[in-house]
Amino acid sequence: METRYLKTLLKACETGSFSRAAEELHITQSAASQRVKFLEESYGQQLLNRSGPVLVPTEAGALVLAAAREILARENTLMEELKRLKVGKRLSICCTPTFGMAHLPGVLNDFVMQNADVADLKFIFKQPAEAIKGVQDKEYDLAVIEHCDAPLLKSFACHALPDDELVFISAPTLKLPSSELEIGQLLELRLYARRDGCSSKNLLNRNLAAVGKGIDDFRTVVISDDLRLSIESVLAGGGVSFVSRSLVQHHLDQGRLCAHYVKGFQHLRERTLFYDAGRRDDPLLANFAACVFNLFTAGKDAVFVPIEVLA
Incomplete structure (x- = not known):
């Protein structure tokens, strides 16, 4: 079964209506409704209760939703792994303008010299909230931001840099x-x-x-x-x-x-490097993090500590 049907069911439950689900998925309301109907016919169970002002999952629907989330998470992991198998490594970096102007040139020079096989290197300047959302949405592989407080970073693999x-x-x-x-x-x-x-x-x-x-x-x-x-x-x-x-x-x-x-x-103010916790073992991200760390500790007696998930 194509996962688009599961995605549509999930979005319909999240938004509470076929019209809003269709809008977010960029399809027609009829297509969204038909996809869920296809699932219901396939499983022989009603998955959504349509009688109220908003769509809510039935008992069977709740079971399918739980499985759908797991299937879609596995699909996303698979797609990330397949991307890394492509010829030439790719890295998308987001940072705040201050870090980008003051430190990024030195970091990039060090990183490129050590990773000549990186075919596509992209870096974008964004404010902290935008950088956090970009890594959450997998638009960027890694980000470096200055911040006063950032509780949303607790879900990432993080490394604190000098203030x-x-x-x-x-x-x-x-x-x-x-x-x-x-x-x-x-x-x-x-x-x-x-x-x-x-x-x-x-x-x-x-x-x-x-x-x-x-x-x-x-x-x-x-x-x-x-x-x-x-x-x-x-x-x-x-x-x-x-x-x-x-x-x-x-x-x-x-x-x-x-x-x-x-x-x-x-x-x-604090300065933090972070990326998706599921990619802690990615050598390319670890190499970039080490280059950032080395820039701040050049000439100092310091050792790079592997990134950990913030408690």
């Missing part, structure tokens, strides 16, 4: 004190901030709330999803921004920017 440090940056022409600042010393300036969904924006909002302030207390706020544009604007003396120190370290070293810490602020 990411965020600082306010300004141009020397603004002549801000280099010591720890009070938030009031920054509020009269223009703030270049990220869009909602970015963990640096989340951390900034939390920090401001902790000292009784909000983002609207800055003189003006410019929201941009372009990190380079924000940094260039600050370099030109246009205001301040709360960014990862790793993104601007070369400007700080050259004296083109100044870094500032604020009293009462948390300046660290």
Whole structure:
């Protein structure tokens, strides 16, 4: 039997109606209904109770649904294994823009040199929630994100990486004190901030709330999803921004920017590498994870620990 019939039954129970199931499966309502009817005729049992406002499984339907979930899970595992048998290895990576700009080039260079047989390497920049969903949906093989908290990561195989440090940056022409600042010393300036969904924006909002302030207390706020544009604007003396120190370290070293810490602020956020728990033994993912780890521990006495599932 083709698994599309089981998928249709499962979707009809999840959505409670043939019309919504058909919409999500991109088929007609009649086709969805006919597929379930085919199953009922095949098994000689009514699988769905159609008398109420929503479709609910009968006792027989519940048995078929349990088996369907197992069959579809096995099919998905089989498809993943078959993909890996194709000529040339493939790897799809998702990461947050900060990690991508500051660290991904070095990681990729190391990884490609060690894995010359990788025929297709794709990397995408997304915000944390989008990266998590992408790995859940198997759109990406692996992801690296910075985050303040991410309870949804508990279902993945994860490895904690060194924390990411965020600082306010300004141009020397603004002549801000280099010591720890009070938030009031920054509020009269223009703030270049990220869009909602970015963990640096989340951390900034939390920090401001902790000292009784909000983002609207800055003189003006410019929201941009372009990190380079924000940094260039600050370099030109246009205001301040709360960014990862790793993104601007070369400007700080050259004296083109100044870094500032604020009293009462948390300046660290977590950074995690993760992928599907069922692929913990995948050597390609383990190799990439090792390259990421080595980038952060170069010259340090540290040993890569195999990825474990978070408890």
